[in-house]
Amino acid sequence: MPSKVEGWKDEVYGTDVREHLYRFAEEGWNAIPEDERDAWFERFKWWGLYHQRKGQESYFMMRIGTPNGRLTPEQLRVVGEIADEYARGPVENPEFGGAYCDWTTRQSIQLHWIQLQDVPEIFEKLEANDLSTIQACGDSWRNIVGSPVAGRDAKEHLDAWPVIQELHETFKGNDDYANLPRKWKVAVTGDTRGSGQAEINDLGFEPASKEIDGEERKGFNVTVGGGLSRKEPRFARDIDVFVTPEEVPEVAGGVSALFRDHGDREDRFNARIKFLVDEWGPEKLRRVLQEDYVEFELRSAGDGLREEYTYNAGRNDEIGDYVGVHEQTDGNYFVGLSVLVGRMGAEDVIELADLAEAYGSEMIGLTQRQNVIVADIAEEDLDDFLSEDVLEYYSPDPHPFLRGSIACTGTEFCSLSIVETKNRMVRYARWLKDNVELPDGIDDFHIHLSGCTASCAQPQIADISLRGMKTRKDGEPVEAFDIGLGGGLGENPQFADWVEMRVAADEVPGYIRNLLRIYDEASDGKESFREFIDRHDEDELNGLAEPEETSYEDPYLGNTKMTWYPYAEETEMDASPTPSPADD
Amino acid sequence: MPTSVHQLDDGAWLSVNDTRQINVSDLWWLARHDFCSCEMADFLAEGFVDIGVDYPNIEGRIAGQCIECGESGVTDWLTLGRVVDPEAGRFFGVDPGSVHVPVRRRRLALPDE
Ligand code: HEM
Ligand code: SF4
Numbered sequence: 001m002p003s004k005v006e007g008w009k010d011e012v013y014g015t016d017v018r019e020h021l022y023r024f025a026e027e028g029w030n031a032i033p034e035d036e037r038d039a040w041f042e043r044f045k046w047w048g049l050y051h052q053r054k055g056q057e058s059y060f061m062m063r064i065g066t067p068n069g070r071l072t073p074e075q076l077r078v079v080g081e082i083a084d085e086y087a088r089g090p091v092e093n094p095e096f097g098g099a100y101c102d103w104t105t106r107q108s109i110q111l112h113w114i115q116l117q118d119v120p121e122i123f124e125k126l127e128a129n130d131l132s133t134i135q136a137c138g139d140s141w142r143n144i145v146g147s148p149v150a151g152r153d154a155k156e157h158l159d160a161w162p163v164i165q166e167l168h169e170t171f172k173g174n175d176d177y178a179n180l181p182r183k184w185k186v187a188v189t190g191d192t193r194g195s196g197q198a199e200i201n202d203l204g205f206e207p208a209s210k211e212i213d214g215e216e217r218k219g220f221n222v223t224v225g226g227g228l229s230r231k232e233p234r235f236a237r238d239i240d241v242f243v244t245p246e247e248v249p250e251v252a253g254g255v256s257a258l259f260r261d262h263g264d265r266e267d268r269f270n271a272r273i274k275f276l277v278d279e280w281g282p283e284k285l286r287r288v289l290q291e292d293y294v295e296f297e298l299r300s301a302g303d304g305l306r307e308e309y310t311y312n313a314g315r316n317d318e319i320g321d322y323v324g325v326h327e328q329t330d331g332n333y334f335v336g337l338s339v340l341v342g343r344m345g346a347e348d349v350i351e352l353a354d355l356a357e358a359y360g361s362e363m364i365g366l367t368q369r370q371n372v373i374v375a376d377i378a379e380e381d382l383d384d385f386l387s388e389d390v391l392e393y394y395s396p397d398p399h400p401f402l403r404g405s406i407a408c409t410g411t412e413f414c415s416l417s418i419v420e421t422k423n424r425m426v427r428y429a430r431w432l433k434d435n436v437e438l439p440d441g442i443d444d445f446h447i448h449l450s451g452c453t454a455s456c457a458q459p460q461i462a463d464i465s466l467r468g469m470k471t472r473k474d475g476e477p478v479e480a481f482d483i484g485l486g487g488g489l490g491e492n493p494q495f496a497d498w499v500e501m502r503v504a505a506d507e508v509p510g511y512i513r514n515l516l517r518i519y520d521e522a523s524d525g526k527e528s529f530r531e532f533i534d535r536h537d538e539d540e541l542n543g544l545a546e547p548e549e550t551s552y553e554d555p556y557l558g559n560t561k562m563t564w565y566p567y568a569e570e571t572e573m574d575a576s577p578t579p580s581p582a583d584d
Numbered sequence: 585m586p587t588s589v590h591q592l593d594d595g596a597w598l599s600v601n602d603t604r605q606i607n608v609s610d611l612w613w614l615a616r617h618d619f620c621s622c623e624m625a626d627f628l629a630e631g632f633v634d635i636g637v638d639y640p641n642i643e644g645r646i647a648g649q650c651i652e653c654g655e656s657g658v659t660d661w662l663t664l665g666r667v668v669d670p671e672a673g674r675f676f677g678v679d680p681g682s683v684h685v686p687v688r689r690r691r692l693a694l695p696d697e
């Protein structure tokens with residue numbers, strides 16, 4: 001029997017949801033019939049609105065999909081202004097203030113505390129600037145990810161931006177693909193860094209070459225069925241297909257139609273295409289794709305470039321993450337700025353947009369490491385740009401503990417969460433920077449912190465993987481983490497081994513310090529941290545270092561999910577001021 | 585009014601008559617269970633897997649982990665709360681921190697899922 005969500009989707013879904021959204025915006029929160037709330041919240045996701053967690057009734061997270069993480073400075077300013085005006089809740093966040101934007105691990109933008117009555121105005125502002133929330137959540141083509149500096153980056157096999165634009169135009173708002181069994185995540189990588197992280201997407205296009213009719217052609221190898229969620233991580237499987245850039249839309253449409261028709265609509269926990277690939281194997285998937293979904297004859301895979309990948313690859317010789325100053329193919333420069341846990345105050349966003357415009361930049365990029373890039377800075381302006389005040393905090397040359405830290409949304413807003421995430425990761429990173437000497441050989445160190453097993457912060461592909469848990473300390477429940485080691489992408493993608501379970505959150509920084517000391521003693525400075533972990537087996541990694549209380553203090557150790565908002569003065573559920581009175 | 589119950593947002597919470605009632609992330613004490621070898625399982629709820637109604641009780645199976653021993657999996661059926669007055673649809677959730685006894689088989693009026 002199809003799941004309940006499928007029934008709701010059959011009634012209304014896709015572009016049609018919009019008129020209802022506008023009606024509710026007009027009539028107010030209370031106009032949503034109480035017994036239809038769950039159905040409408042599910043449908044609103046298609047238009048990028050996700051209801052926030054218990055205790056925050058009537059407030060929504062809004063996601064804006066920016067293909068390739070690409071915006072113009074003007075668009076960035078619009079986003080900052082919308083955040084400033086509409087993304088304000090009843091209480092400020094002590095770390096980030098009253099209005100902020102989140103740059104996400106899929107190169108999108110998240111705003112919080114959005115109210116229904118403001119949605120039409122926000123949509124109008126977004127759409128007047130060629131931005132949209134369409135399909136940013138829900139069961140369809142999500143934001144397409146890739147290298148934001150495609151066409152500018154010297155480390156590029158081919159420019160994938162035109163391909164991504166075409167996919168975006170073809171599959172957004174397209175009724176044939178609007179209602180899939182589950183989310184559909186696509187990555188197209190044209191660079192040699194591997195920055196699209198195609199390995200963890202439902203459908204991936206990775207740079208490759210192949211001889212066709214005696215001629216060396218550049219294009220992509222196709223992979224299917226990657227994903228990290230639910231303790232069931234999968235790398236996308238190679239289906240042995242090479243496509244030229246022109247062929248990408250047909251094959252991408254074919255694979256997503258195959259998913260539409262064959263994905264599991266009865267059990268949402270089994271719906272992602274990774275499970276279909278488990279069941280069928282890549283050979284059958286390829287065969288069905290060829291027979292029923294693609295008109296031309298598929299070629300076998302070409303030569304990939306994975307050995308060159310540097311993005312989240314754990315290499316010592318090169319860090320491919322875009323942070324810092326990089327020369328473009330046109331002689332200008334792009335400057336990657338580190339944004340700790342991807343969150344930037346609305347005022348800073350507007351200031352950065354103004355600055356980018358003043359320096360003649362035509363492009364802003366958001367990366368999967370939650371950072372921001374300003375492109376097109378002329379060589380003669382570079383020194384001035386680098387000495388601008390905003391770059392002191394959002395640094396092009398950050399400390400590795402700040403540079404490598406990623407965190408998801410967590411108990412601040414997210415229903416699934418087990419623990420507090422972003423504010424805690426900020427405190428971890430600062431404590432580590434102030435208290436732990438970086439061993440020789442470490443220039444880059446990735447800590448990915450996720451609040452639950454959904455794995456939005458990609459915890460399984462980091463040097464230190466943190467996944468939200470609980471434990472007891474002196475009998476009292478406290479927030480905790482499972483700790484994993486040794487994950488990453490690159491030539492040999494690998495998921496972390498989970499080696500320390502249920503470590504109280506205040507003992508995690510001590511664990512990392514102790515582990516780095518052990519690395520420092522055992523390592524010759526040439527071996528990267530990931531290589532060091534790699535040469536130990538799981539047994540050796542268990543108990544290699546000890547969790548320990550230190551001078552680090554954790555203000556969120558209690559159960560932040562029990563609060564209506566973790567940073568409020570009166571935190572109890574009963575103190576929640578929501579749903580908000582339908583004002584203006 | 586028939587009682588409508590479902591789990592939403594990938595099992596993040598239990599909804600009764602379109603009101604969010606029970607969250608993941610709570611610790612549940614389980615007694616007389618075969619979830620793990622602990623006498624009392626200290627069970628962290630990570631996702632609602634199945635929901636059913638056995639008037640007046642709302643029952644569910646929860647995915648999660650015993651934080652004492654680390655065993656993870658899905659519980660047998662637990663009483664999550666009860667709808668006392670079906671007309672008004674008022675729901676009273678159980679206190680996760682008190683002791684719960686999961687049961688294997690129940691004849692449940694399954695919701696349409
Ligand atoms: C309100 C906050 C959020 C909620 C409720 C949420 C929900 C989820 C869920 C349920 C999954 C499991 C995926 C599945 O099995 O289909 C997931 C995975 C994921 N989400 Fe989120 N998410 C949130 C925020 C974010 C953010 C901020 C990002 C960045 C764009 C993000 C990116 C991802 C990624 C990268 C994965 C894991 C990879 C995968 O399995 O595809 N999520 N999220
Ligand atoms: S990983 Fe879990 S806690 Fe974090 S944003 Fe995703 S669903 Fe929420």
Ligand SMILES: [Zn+2]
Nearest residue numbers: 620622650653
């Ligand atoms: Zn146990």
